[in-house]
Amino acid sequence: MVLHGRLVYACLPLLVILLQAFQGSFAKGSCSKNNGGCGKNALCSENRKTSAIKCTCKTGYTNTGSAVHVVCKDSCTIKNGGCGPHAVCSHHAKTNAVQCTKKAGHTNMGSASGDIRKGTVSVS
16 A cells, blocks of 8 residues: 555656646637637637636627527628618628618718618708
8 A cells, every 4th residue: 555655646746747738738729629619700718717618709790699608690680780770781891890871862860870861951
């Protein structure tokens, strides 16, 4: 029994080094493999302390799932991306952010919320 105890004690530093090495490599590779299980329209991030994976929708996409099961859909397909009923929802070419463009025959009332209305406005 004494010999067994000494053998374990002698190998302990090696075991600690191996465990630290594997823990670091597993934690670093989680998001790099299959985007951490996040969908193609989501970004994967990882908590370094807990190794928990977090999926966050990319710009221009909205989570239609839950906090645990993230499902990222094109924001323009959900309530016209927040644009008014007389606007067309699209995405900025570089940032992919939602942008509202007035439809023909409608005027932008100057609202940042995409309040685009039919007709013209007379200012007195």
